[in-house]
Amino acid sequence: MVSATIGAVPRWESPPLIGRAAELARLMAHVDQAVEGRPSAVLVAGDAGVGKTRLLDELSRRATARGVRVLTGHCVDLGDVGLPYLPFVDLLRPVVADPELTPVLARHPVLVGPLTGRPGAAVPDSAAADLGRSLPGSALRPPDDDGRLQLFESVAALLGDLAAGQPLLVVLEDLHWADRSSRDLLRYLLARLVDRQVDEPVTVVATYRADDLHRRHPLRPLLAELVRLPGVERLQLDPLPDAEVAELVRRLDADAGGASVEDVVARAEGNAFYAEELVAAGRAGEVLPGGLSDVLLARVEQVGLAAQQVLRVAAVAGRQVRHELVAAVSSKSPEETEQALAEAVHHHLLVVSDDGRYRFRHALLREAVLADLLPGERVRLHAAVAAHLAAWPEAGTAAERAHHLRESNDLPGALSASLEAADAARRVGAPAEQLQHLEAVLALWAAVPDAADRAGRPSWAVLLDTAAAARAVGDLHRAVALLRSAQELLGADGDPQARARVHYTAAQVLGRIEEAAEAHRESSAAMRLVPAQPPSVVRTWAAATHARTSYSLGLVAEADAAAEEALAAADALGLDSAWADTAVSLARGSGTGDRAAVRVRFAEARARAQRSGDADVEMRVWFSQAVTAHDAGEVAEALELATAGLARARALGVEWSFYGAELRHLEVLCRYVLGDWDGSLAAADALARVPDMAAHVRADGLLVLVGRGDPRAGEVLDWARGPAARWDNHVLLMLATVAAEIELAGQAGDAATAGERARWADGRLRELWGDERLASVRLVATALGAYADAATTARRAGDGEAEARWVAEAAELAEIGRSAAEVQYPTGIEARAWETRLSAELARVRGEAAVELWRQAVEEFGYGHVYEEARSRFRLAEAMLAVDDRPGAAAESAAAHDVAGQLGAVPLRTAIEALARRGRLELPGVRTVATTVFTPRETEVLSLVAQGRTNRQIGAELFISEKTASVHVSNILAKLGASGRTEAVALAAARGLLG
Known part of the structure; x- marks a missing residue:
């Protein structure tokens, strides 16, 4: 047995910790903070061998002495094995092994399978079972949801339960090797832990190799996101100074002479592990190759051939390996194997983990041994490991076997x-790894003659399954490419039922990425392949999909015909999910204004979808109910439906599905419109915790951040425009981003940028939606507000040429908005309000008061849009001042100011107060006596504002923070009674305040 073999072998004594006092103190401060009930996390970065593991060993020792439970998980480089959640399984293994913790684990049955290696019931698909039954041997229609929420919540809850009994330190090593599912789970745990400020005594410390993070490394975008979370700190471990490396060498070898110490210091270049290996190899005074691999292999060559052989076996098997596998693969007698392992442990090449497994003392050592294997020897050892895993399935996973067999x-x-x-x-619930393995199957398919027999289905069906996995992880473009491959494989003479299935599945995916015309072509192709009579499952779903794609293009007659056929066939075949899906398309696409009839149809569709067990269709019903109410201006009802739908999604375990995300999107928007800005931000942040899902929902938070003048808006914009969000692939994400850019440009007095972004967005919407692009009306109206500010400033400065230019450009821009408003169906109250706003802003550009237009805008936004109603009131007050209606202006200003204060809308509140100062209006609780007496610092800031500097540039030039610069700018605007930076400069110049 392992324990008997290794019992007399001395363990590796950890090298002394040198030069990391400050870093250790910072980490212990986080542990102390957790003991007090304040959770936090630290991301420890450093090059390979710089001392991350040793630092964490010392941290774990001290934390244990403080009464903290320490759980440690390791990420392992297994190439393309794709073992999902490996580090979390590793760190929670002691929970499984501890009888005292069995009751804690029992409260989380979802984790029993992944942690014990004995999966229980399969994660249920949200597919239509009747479709799967209709195609023998084929996979079920894949779910949109990847089913991870229950697993994520269970891990978080388990850690919380453990921390409730004893403060907890969670250590995750080598994140640069983490699988995608583990990265997603880490994001979720950290955001849940620190963002909600939960009262759990937990500290998370994770390490990664900074030198391994190339530009496209998948960990890079995650780290960029995590460091923005409150309570998450990044700790960089730099190379040790020469003096500390010298001290380390002397501590490791008391007999080392001065020349030897200097040689090691020169070669180690601050890397503690390199220095340690040089000393241990006893080669410090000799000429060595520059690579660390040579140093490591010098250590390996000091042991006997048998020990070298077991090291090669262990390197091929993985960073941690069981005694039984080494014994089976090494081709030596039990006694020889035990002696060889003992020698490797004695020479500190292998260490024995608490669970009895052997592991390399450092990942670099395993890498060096692997790199030194001859190709034939590598193949032979992988084959032997694979054979052992096949004979003893409990010794490994299918993913590991696949790796060794390849x-x-x-x-x-x-x-x-x-x-x-x-x-x-x-x-x-690991779709990323499912996709990875299915991709491997496709890569091997042509080389395996009996691949179809082994898979139990033809290659086109495997492509369909792979596309479903790609869809589940949010890689919709990859899903389309896979479906295209399936179409090519089936060819023009392939089975019509199979071809139709691929076509309508492609139509569904293409609809999600705004390729409406192509989606319609795909659904049309599916309809041509399968006859309407007799009714069939494939034809029914083809018709249901075709109805959806036809409505999206405004082909109402064609859509109605397909919908009627799908409803009749679904009734005949008992396909409740297909009936419900079609009923939703019909209710949303027919353009009926009978809200009562629509509600009845939705109620029946929801009941049928729930009866069918198709969670995806049921969520589509919930979303459609909510969005229809929203579009009708019934925002409170929309919010009620969205929150109820999300509750149902949580109950079904599909909160993070496509329609679950869209329901969250609606919740964010409805709370924003109704004036619950704190709730809107909270809802937006909640969904951001799940990776690669609904990036547009996180971007929806920009509405509040920009409205409040929160500097965090810039950070979210940078993220939304970055590669992680893939913003141009999702029209809602694009709209949220561009709307924020236009608003920010307007606040900065940059009308040209505001107009350019509105034009660009309208062009993109034309590409995606054709003429049906009502969203352009809002974007153009908002941009025209910036044009009106610019024209007003030019008018006050007496710059007739600039004024004429802004008026002309505004007229051209307004035509874009008006053409977008010319739709073929009745517009909702929100769209009408934005049309009125557009006309009112255009009148303001021309210098017209337009009191009645602004009054109409106030009334129309009064359907429930608290912020836009207040903004319209502000402009109405300005227009009333222009016609000398001072009492009316005072009343409207006061009402708008009150709302701005409640919302925390600082830019709007500042503009209203500036208007009150210019017009000598009374605002309750606000001093509106104008003054232009600047402090010396404000004079400096004003001069830089006149030069076009941003707040960040002003801060850098004057050696103050960006926030302080922003405060000075706000004070200047208030003293001048200006609504923006450009107007402030014009007023200051007119009054001779710019020197």
Whole structure:
């Protein structure tokens, strides 16, 4: 047994911790903070060998002495194995092994399978079971949701339960090797832990190799997101100074002479592990190759051939390996194997983990041994490991077997194991790894003659499954490419039912990425392939999909015909999910204004969808109910439906599905419109915790941040425009981003940028939606507000040429908005309000008061849009002042100011107060006596504002913070009674205040 073999072997004594006192103190401060009930996290970065593991060992020791429970998980480099959630399984293994913690684990049954390796019930698909039954041997229609919420929540809840009994330190090592599912779970845990400020005594410390993070490394965007969370700190471990490396060498080897110490210091270049290996190899005074691999292999060559052999076996098997596997693969007697392992442990090449497994003392050592293997030896060892895992399935996973079989060139076996691994990943809710394994199956398919027999389905069906996995992880463009491959494979003479299924599935995916015309072509192709009679499942879903794509293009007659056919066939076949899906398309696409009839149809659709067990269709019904209410101006009802739908989604475990995300999007918007800005921000942040899902919902928070003048808006904009969000692939994300850009440009007095962004967005909407692009009306109206400010400033400064230019450009821009408003169906009250706003802003550009237009805008936004009603009141007050209606202006200003204060809308409140000062209006609780007496610092800031500097540039030039610069700018605007920076400069110049 392992314990008997290793019992007399001395353990590796940890090297002394040198030169990390400050870093250790910072980490212990986080542990102390957790003990007091304030959770936090630290991301420790450093190059390979710089001392991350040693620092964490010392931290764990001290935390344990403080009475903190320490759980440690390791990420492992297994190439393309794709073991989902490996570090979390690793760190929670002691929970499974501890009988005292069994009751805690029992409260979270979702985790029993992943942690014990004995999966229970499979994660249920949200597919239509009747479709799967209709195509023997085929996969069920894939769910949109990846089913991870229950798993994520269960891990978080388990850690919370453990922390409730004893403060907890969670250590995750080598995040640069983390699988995608583990990265997603880490994002969720940290955001949940620190963003909500939960009262849990937990500290999370995670390490990663900074030198491994190339530009496209998948960890980079995650780190950029995590460091913005409150309570998450990044700690960089720099190379040790030469003096500390010298001290380390002397502590490791008391007999080291001065020349030897200097040689190690020169070669180590601040890397503690390098220095340690140089000393241990006893080669410090000799000429060595520059690579660390040579230093490590010098250590390996000091042990006997048998020990070297077990090291090679262990390196191929993984960073941690069981005694039984080494014994089975090493081809030596039990006694020889035990002696070889003991020698490797004695020489500190292997260490024995608490669970009895061997592991390399450092990942670099394993890498060096692997790199030194001859190709034939590598293949032979992988084959031996694969054979052992096949004989003892409990010793490893299908993913590990697939890896070793591929590396041993057993391609048929690798294909079968990859299929098994894909299914295992699906059952534990890891679609990214499922996709990875299915991609491996597709890569091996042509090389395995009996691939279809092994898979139990033809290659087109595997492509369909792979597309479903890509869809589940949000890679919709990859899903389309896979479906295109399936179409090419089936060809023009392939089975019509199969071809139709691929076509309508492609139509569904294309509709999600705003390719409406192409989606319609795909659904049309599906309709041509399968006859309407006799009714069939495939034809019914093809018709249901075709109705949806036809309505999206405004082809109402064609859509109605397809919908009627789908409803009749669904009734005949008992396909409740297809009926419900079609009923939703009909209710949303027919343009009926009978809200009572629509509500009845939705109620029946929801009941049928729930009866069918199709969670995706049921969520589509919930979303459609809510968005229809929103579009009708019934915002309170829309919010009620959205929150109820989300509650149902949580109950079904699909809160993070496509329509779950859209319901959250509606919740964010409705709370924003109704004036619950804090609730809107909270809802937006909640969804941001799940990776690669609904980036537009996080961007929706820009509405509040920009409205409040919060500087965090810039950070969210940078993220939304970055590669992580892929913003141009999602029209709602694009709209949220561009709307924020236009608002910010207006606040900065940059009318040209505001207009350019509105034109660009309208062009993009034309590409995606054609003429049906009402969203352009809002964007253009907002941009015209910036044009009106610019024209007003030019008019006050007596710059007739600039005024004429702004008036002409505004007229051209307004035509874009008016053409977007010319739709073929009745517009809702919000759209009408924005049309009125557009006309009112255009009148303001021309210098017209337009009191009645602004009064109409106030009335129309009064349907429930608290902020836009207040903004319209502000402009109405300005117009009333222009016609000398001072009492009316005072009343409207006061009402708008009150709302701005309640919302925390600082830019609007500042503008209203500036208007009151210019017009000598009384605002309750606000001093409105104008003054232009600037402090010396304000004079400096005003001069830089006149030069076009941003707040950040002003701060840098005057050596003050950006926030302080912003305060000075606000004070200047208030003293001048200006509504924006451009107007302030014009007023200051007119009054001779710019020197």
